[in-house]
Amino acid sequence: MSxxxxxxxxxxxxxxxxxxxxxxxxxxxxxxxxRYLVCLGLTSDEAQDVVQDAFVxxxxxxxxxxxxxxxxxxxxxxxxxxxxxxQTSYHRRFGETLDGEKDFxxxxxxxxxxxxxxxxxRRVAAAIRLLTESERECLLLRAGGLRYRExxxxxxxxxxxxxxxxDRAMRKLTEKCNV
Amino acid sequence: MCDVEAKLIAWLDGxxxxxxxxxxxxHVERCQDCRRCVTAYRQASETFHAYCDAVMAAEARRRVPxxxxxxxxxxxxxxxxxxxxxxxxxxxPLVGPTINSASMPAPAATPAxxxxxxxxxxxxxxxxxxxxxxxxxxPMDTAIQIAIPAEAMxxxxxMPNGINFIADVTIAPDGSVQQVRLRQ
Numbered sequence: 001m002s003x004x005x006x007x008x009x010x011x012x013x014x015x016x017x018x019x020x021x022x023x024x025x026x027x028x029x030x031x032x033x034x035r036y037l038v039c040l041g042l043t044s045d046e047a048q049d050v051v052q053d054a055f056v057x058x059x060x061x062x063x064x065x066x067x068x069x070x071x072x073x074x075x076x077x078x079x080x081x082x083x084x085x086x087q088t089s090y091h092r093r094f095g096e097t098l099d100g101e102k103d104f105x106x107x108x109x110x111x112x113x114x115x116x117x118x119x120x121x122r123r124v125a126a127a128i129r130l131l132t133e134s135e136r137e138c139l140l141l142r143a144g145g146l147r148y149r150e151x152x153x154x155x156x157x158x159x160x161x162x163x164x165x166x167d168r169a170m171r172k173l174t175e176k177c178n179v
Numbered sequence: 180m181c182d183v184e185a186k187l188i189a190w191l192d193g194x195x196x197x198x199x200x201x202x203x204x205x206h207v208e209r210c211q212d213c214r215r216c217v218t219a220y221r222q223a224s225e226t227f228h229a230y231c232d233a234v235m236a237a238e239a240r241r242r243v244p245x246x247x248x249x250x251x252x253x254x255x256x257x258x259x260x261x262x263x264x265x266x267x268x269x270x271x272p273l274v275g276p277t278i279n280s281a282s283m284p285a286p287a288a289t290p291a292x293x294x295x296x297x298x299x300x301x302x303x304x305x306x307x308x309x310x311x312x313x314x315x316x317x318p319m320d321t322a323i324q325i326a327i328p329a330e331a332m333x334x335x336x337x338m339p340n341g342i343n344f345i346a347d348v349t350i351a352p353d354g355s356v357q358q359v360r361l362r363q
Contacts, residue, residue: 038235117229124223124230143224143231148194167188174223 022059025071032144033079039140040083050086054078073150076141080154120177127176135169142166181206187216191224324348 030051037047054075062068109117128136134155141151148162157165183206189195190203207213325346342363349358 035231035235038238039231044235044238044241120226121230121233124226128227128230139227140231142192143228148189148192163189163194166192167185170188170220170223173227174219177223177226178219 021068021071022055022062025058025075026055029072029075033075036076036140036144037079037083040080040137042083042086046086050079050082053082070150070153073146073153076144076146076150077154080137124173124177127173130172130176131169135165135172138162138165139169139173181210181213183207183210184213184216187213188220191217191220 033051033054034044034047037050038044042050057078058071058075061074131139134157137155138151141154146154148166149159151157151166152159152162155162183203186195186199186203187207190200190207193200195203207217325348327344327346328342345362347358347360347362348356351357
């Protein structure tokens with residue numbers, strides 16, 4: 001999804017127009033956060049609400065003189081906890097096999113490429129379903145660009161545990177995807 | 180499989196200390212098995228990213244715009260109002276039961292020509308404002324009923340005294356007289 005395909009709500013527009021550190025973080029992290037939340041199972045609207053709330057919280061946090069180290073991990077942790085609170089949709093879709101033509105149209109691909117691509121996604125979806133919850137979350141946060149230490153802060157795990165979990169999850173994924 | 184293989188994913192993620200990362204890098208350059216593993220891990224990572232993007236794109240396509248329910252509600256409400264209250268022709272009230280021009284006081288003397296207005300910003304909008312009012316009145320047909328004494332229409336003695344005629348005047352939207360119907 002392109003940046004423009006998600007409409008910005010008013011508080012976020014104000015953030016995007018500003019020039020503070022929050023604005024820099026917003027521009028850098030909005031899309032990875034949205035993707036993480038949607039992959040956790042939130043709808044696009046829910047994800048936008050959570051991202052907006054997370055940045056509003058960040059602004060308050062910084063205005064009140066809170067710790068300004070590792071703001072990326074802080075934002076993901078806030079967003080992650082808010083997503084957890086939305087229990088009805090959490091993990092609703094991630095790992096589902098995408099509906100080929102409806103969910104994954106490829107405009108420029110040849111029919112052969114399309115079949116191969118869909119088959120690849122079908123395999124990865126099947127592999128994701130075999131992962132434990134923490135393995136999925138670790139991989140998703142890793143895909144969002146977080147370091148192991150930051151992932152540990154988001155999920156409340158030791159950095160070494162994150163390393164082991166990512167390693168295990170990647171091996172499962174590789175085994176199933178590269179059959 | 181060599182021992183270094185267990186560190187490959189952390190090495191790819193840049194999570195190893197510098198000296199350890201250098202050692203793994205040197206090993207991968209020599210070890211074909213590890214290079215094959217690295218390629219496989221990279222491909223799996225890319226596929227995982229592609230799947231995440233596909234999930235997000237699918238969700239975006241599935242998404243109903245937030246304003247859609249509001250728009251739908253407005254359209255339904257408008258349809259209900261139109262059905263419940265079809266456009267009716269508004270008849271303005273008649274101007275008095277009958278106006279006897281004979282009994283009316285003579286109009287005060289008015290200047291033959293109105294004093295020219297000063298050219299002000301406000302005055303500049305006067306003409307469009309009048310046009311706007313005419314436009315507002317367009318949907319309505321105006322009917323005026325005027326009582327005219329017979330002696331005002333006919334020579335003296337041609338009609339008995341005390342007889343009046345009623346003129347129903349229909350005014351066109353542009354202010355001109357569209358129809359005049361005389362009745363007694």
